[in-house]
Structure formats: C-alpha cells, structure tokens
Amino acid sequence: MSWDEAFSIAYEEWWPHVTGDIAFYTGLAGEVVGPVVELAVGNGRVAIPVARAAGQRVIGLDSSPAMLKQARSRADSAGVELDLREADMRDLRLDEAAGLIYCPARSLLHLATWADRRRTFERVAASLRPGGRFAWNAFAFDHHVAARLDGVHQDEPQPHTIRYSVGDNRTDIIRDDGATISLWWATKNEWFGLLDVAGLELEALYGGFAGEPFTESSTEYVFVARRPLSR
Numbered sequence: 001m002s003w004d005e006a007f008s009i010a011y012e013e014w015w016p017h018v019t020g021d022i023a024f025y026t027g028l029a030g031e032v033v034g035p036v037v038e039l040a041v042g043n044g045r046v047a048i049p050v051a052r053a054a055g056q057r058v059i060g061l062d063s064s065p066a067m068l069k070q071a072r073s074r075a076d077s078a079g080v081e082l083d084l085r086e087a088d089m090r091d092l093r094l095d096e097a098a099g100l101i102y103c104p105a106r107s108l109l110h111l112a113t114w115a116d117r118r119r120t121f122e123r124v125a126a127s128l129r130p131g132g133r134f135a136w137n138a139f140a141f142d143h144h145v146a147a148r149l150d151g152v153h154q155d156e157p158q159p160h161t162i163r164y165s166v167g168d169n170r171t172d173i174i175r176d177d178g179a180t181i182s183l184w185w186a187t188k189n190e191w192f193g194l195l196d197v198a199g200l201e202l203e204a205l206y207g208g209f210a211g212e213p214f215t216e217s218s219t220e221y222v223f224v225a226r227r228p229l230s231r
Contacts, residue, residue: 003110006179008066011043013157020209021104021137022049024222028135029054032099037061037127039089039120039136040107041082044071048080056099059083061092090119097129103136109183117186121198128227134200137209137222141169141185145219188214191223200225 007014022045029036029050038047041060048071051058060082062068068084075082087093089103090111101124111117124134146164153161159176171183186194188205195202203226204211207218214221 003064004179004181005064005066006175006177007181008043008064008070010158011067011070012045022046024209025102025104025135026050026053028100028102028133028224029056029058032056032133034099034129034132035059035094035096037092037094037098037101039092039101039103039124040105040110041071041084042067042105042107044074044082046104047071047082048075048078051075051080051082052078057081057083059085059094059098061085061087061089063088090116090123092120092123092127094127097132098127099129099132101128101132101134106138106183108136109138109185110181112182112184114190117194118197121194121200125198125200125227130227130229132227133203134225134227135223137220138191139183139185140188140219140221142219146171188221191221195225199228201228 025046026049030053036050036054036056037059039061041047041062044060047058047060060071063086065086068086071082071084108117111120128134149162150164151161161174163172163174169185171185172180174180192202204224205214206212206222207214208220209222
C-alpha cells in the first residue's frame with residue numbers, strides 16, 4: 001500500500017470538487033440489505049453521507065490511523081455512527097457477508113502490484129453475499145495528460161509535483177515538503193482480469209458517476225461488479 005501519513009494533514013483540500021461519487025455510492029447502498037463496507041474510508045467523506053442517506057450500517061476500513069481519527073471526529077460531528085476499523089484491504093475479513101463493498105476516490109490504485117489487487121479482489125469476493133456488489137472508481141490513464149503534467153509544479157491544492165513512470169504504471173504525487181504518495185494505474189482489460197480471477201461478474205462500466213457510457217474519451221472508470229448467486 002502507498003500512503004504517507006503526512007497527506008492526512010489537510011486531506012480534504014484534495015477533494016473539494018468531487019461530489020458526484022457520493023450520490024453514486026449512496027444510490028448503490030440504498031439498494032442492498034446487509035452491511036455496507038467502504039475500503040480506504042479515509043476521513044469519512046463518502047461513508048458519512050452513505051450511512052445517513054441509506055440507513056445502512058457502514059463498516060469503514062483504512063490502514064491509516066490518522067485518517068481513521070479524522071473519520072471518527074467527522075462522524076461524531078455529523079451525528080452518524082460508523083463502524084471504523086484499522087485494517088489492510090488485502091486482508092479483508094467480515095463476520096457477516098456484505099451486501100455492498102465499495103472503494104471510492106481511486107484508492108485501489110494505492111495497491112502496487114497485480115498480486116496485491118488480486119488478493120484484494122479475492123477477499124472482496126469471499127466477503128460478499130451471493131448477489132452482493134463491489135463498486136469502485138479509478139482514473140483511466142491518458143498519455144496526453146501525463147505528457148502535459150509530468151514534472152510540472154502546481155500550487156493547488158497544495159504545492160506539489162506529479163511524476164509519471166510509464167514503465168511501472170505509476171504516478172507519484174510529491175509535495176514540496178517531501179511527502180509522497182504513489183498510484184499504480186490499470187487498463188480496462190486488467191480490471192476485467194481481476195474480476196475474472198476473483199469469480200466476480202461485471203454488472204456495469206461507466207465513464208462517470210452519472211452513469212454515462214464509458215468511451216475512448218472517458219477519463220474515469222466507474223465499475224460495478226456482482227458476486228454470482230451461485231458459484
């Protein structure tokens with residue numbers, strides 16, 4: 001996993017423009033019965049409105065103590081109860097099978113290797129009830145964007161530089177103070193392969209949170225998969 005605890009400071013500055021994912025994941029949560037699980041819950045930006053709107057118990061997992069502390073504080077302030085647990089998504093274990101597991105904010109891209117992702121997908125599949133859903137979003141790599149932004153210093157949302165290592169499918173976000181997080185992107189076929197090895201079925205692939213079709217010009221993968229009713 002790639003996460004630098006220094007990024008927990010003023011984390012919300014990186015996501016002020018992102019709101020569509022909340023409605024998307026809330027909608028999915030409202031359609032299921034049983035526990036809802038958010039992987040990489042962060043500061044609760046998505047989990048809190050999901051729990052409030054869907055009326056479902058939300059279990060939030062994160063490997064970052066600093067982010068979990070923020071999530072607890074935000075949930076308390078919002079009057080929402082979250083079941084927050086410090087855990088690695090690669091070791092997902094639940095006492096009760098979930099109706100929905102989701103991973104917003106491109107957080108699956110913090111998994112560095114195919115083995116990491118395969119292990120996560122297999123644990124997700126094992127943790128879903130038959131017919132349960134797994135949803136996530138991730139950016140679709142665009143070499144034009146990479147060429148334009150590679151090595152360019154930016155002041156917003158915090159002073160940083162982005163570096164692309166195309167041979168490693170890796171993006172490094174390097175703050176001026178040295179704090180660094182990395183994201184390893186995947187192609188559409190790699191995501192399909194992960195579903196296949198985990199025994200999950202693709203329900204939908206969108207190009208955005210409004211349910212728009214995924215096309216050659218889409219910049220975001222929004223996946224919904226399902227555990228088959230019988231395996």
